[in-house]
Amino acid sequence: MKAFKANEEESGQGRISRGVEVSGDVLFSDVLQIEGKVTGKLISESGSLLIEQTGEVQADVDVGVLVIRGALNGNANAKSRVEVYKTARVQGDITTPVLLVEEGAILSGAITMGTASPRVTGAFPLEGNEELRKSKGAT
Amino acid sequence: MKDSEQPPSNNWLQRLEPVKSIFRAATSKLKSRSTQPTPEVEPELKPASNHALKIAGYSLVLMDPDGQVVWTREWDSGGVFEFRPNQRLWIFCGFTNHTKRETEISEYEVELMGEDGMVIERFGNSFGDSVIIPPGESKDFPAEWQM
Secondary structure, three states: OOOOOOOOOOOOEEEEOOOOEEEEEEEOOOEEEEOOEEEEEEEOOOOEEEEOOOOEEEEEEEEEEEEEOOEEEOOEEEEEEEEEOOOOEEEOOEEOOEEEEEOOOEEEEEEEEOOEOOEEEEEOOOOOOHHHHHHHHOO | OOHHHOOOHHHHHHHHHHHHHHHHHHHHHHHHHOOOOOOOOOHHHOOHHHHOEEEEEEEEEEEOOOOOEEEEEEEEEEEEEEEOOOEEEEEEEEEEOOOOOOEEEEEEEEEEEOOOOOEEEEEEEEEEEEEEEOOOOEEEEEEEEEO
16 A cells, blocks of 8 residues: 655655554645645645545645645645635634635634634634625725 | 346336436426526536636736726636635735835725636725725735635
């Protein structure tokens, strides 16, 4: 079984397979797919981190693109965008210029970009998320 | 499997009838619950992916009280991604006034762009009173879409 390979020769995609636990800092360049468990830090200058449905990440994340279908417990910073799908459970603050959230996702933490930091807590859809709405007309 | 266990083909069709009825009932319920105007094409024939927007980038357009564009910028979204039904999208665009004068903003637009660079969605917002951004100061301009 392929456990972890962060810089696969051709595809540039690494994978932490289901049943595998990694502890410590993980640096990658292209794409890292997590189906297992990671604790520590996940860092990539412009790469994409995919936390799959079986994936559990207890780490601070600093990447280019972050796609979450599993569990993330930690703060995330994505330079380009974050996608949070319906099976995702996120506990932590997210800093990103682009945030996509699918109905059913559980997201608890602050969403930050620059000075704006609307607080989001609960399961989507959040029809009454006044704080986030207020930020649209912020002065 | 023994020959005697294989049902004749007619029986198979008959056994599928209840399934077909359930499917028909379910699709007709879905159609009746839809708030969309009735399209000419049967909705169940349209794949869900038709409703997905492929987004490759976005831009911010700032306008002064006269409606003149005072600043605009485009960003790459870090690769193409799909925006589908039951999803919500927020984009936070930042502007920093690098000039030596105050910038007065009364309205702004955030545009979503497809792979071909064309604008596929637009979010607009205006301020009751203009927003003054002093030199060296920054401001975020958020936009939100729901499908």
